[in-house]
Amino acid sequence: MRIYADNAATTKMSQRAIQAMLPYLDQIYGNPSSLHTEGQQAAEALANARARIAARLGCSPREITFTSGGSEADNQAILSAAKMGERKGKKHIISTAFEHHAVLHTLQALEKQGFEVTLLDVHEDGMVSAQQVEQAIRPDTCLVTVMYANNEVGSVQPIAEIGRVCRQAGVIFHTDAVQAVGHLPVHVERDNVDMLSLSGHKFHGPKGIGALYVRRGIALQNLIYGGAQERGKRAGTENIPAAVGMAEALDEAWEGMEEHMRHLVMMRERLIEGLSQIPHCALNGHRDQRLPGNVSFCFEGIEGESLLLLLDDKGIAASSGSACTSGSLDPSHVLLALGRPHEVAHGSLRLSLSAENTMEEVEYMIAAITEVVGYLRSISPVWRDLELGKKEFVLK
DSSP, X not given: OOEEOBTTTOOOOOHHHHHHHTHHHHTSOOOTTOOSHHHHHHHHHHHHHHHHHHHHHTSOGGGEEEESSHHHHHHHHHHHHHHHHHHTTOOEEEEETTOOHHHHHHHHHHXXXXXXXXXEOOOXXXXXXXXXXXXXXOTTEEEEEOOSBOTTTOBBOOHHHHHHHHHHHTOEEEEEOTTTBTTBOOOTTTTTOXXXXXXXXXXXXXXXXXXXXXXXXXXXXXXXXXXXXXXXXSOSOOOHHHHHHHHHHHHHHHHTHHHHHHHHHHHHHHXXXXXXXXSSEEEOSOSSSBOTTEEEEEETTSOHHHHHHHHHHTTXXXXXXXXXXXXXXXXXXXXXXXXXXXXXXXXXXXXXXXXXXXXXXXXXXXXXXXXXXXXXXXXXXXHHHHHHTSSOOSOO
């Protein structure tokens, strides 16, 4: 049996999305910039996909720009707001310490260009308050960028409140909503959002396609120059099959959202209950204000990489908050931002569920994780020192 519990990394494409894409792979294959019939058929499909996505987000189709994914959308949003601010003499940006690296690395690049960046501290429960944002805004602030829901610990931020503060201050507000769109009822007007990033493969659409919502009146800065595609703001022949697939996947996600949320929350709560029985562990992120399918734990006395490999042997595909699997020995910046010590952050596990998971799988995961954690601790010299009292437990 294989259990896939790494949906925050990527999701399996839905059959509806696959079927929607097929005609645009071998029948309607024209370039949407061409004037002939084949090209205009493709252009019509692109316009339809844009309109469907806009309808779900509560905006105009003209406010949607297709991108290659969430990272490109984040980059373009932040760099565009920075450029607008610079023209007005405003070079201060506010964000948080636990954003995705697509945001943090872009901000680091802007710092080298003379921008000042304020990274707000994250509370132990993985939350940032609107009051923190309000207190950090200055006369020279040109952008606030706060992620909608954290990709590692699942905490869902008070986006509408933060957006209201930014609007009152006349500051552009961007949110990386890659983990939220398709899982939560995101609505750009209700959430007081000026710019929003999303990615198709996070809600059972294809990889390599995303979108950026930009409120009318905000000037986009080009990242890619060339043709006049995407109203001249993103050159390159549009990926029609992927755009159609993403629109179909988003429609499907929206239609089943209420039912899926109930199912996911039920499984999430059972996982949290079961894993909390393991001694010296801690749930990461807010207990209740979290994504429906996200469960993130730290287990003291073990290494996350070993945990992942042994769980994979038991048929469970999961991920760690630690970056060790990508060649870095440093623990996750997200967990450190929450105040987890290095030695505890290394022993992290993230389980991210989809509606295809079952309660039977949840029970299997609880048993398997409990067994593997126990085994790893039994062979760990660190755990032995903790048990003998040579070191103090961090997680009581």
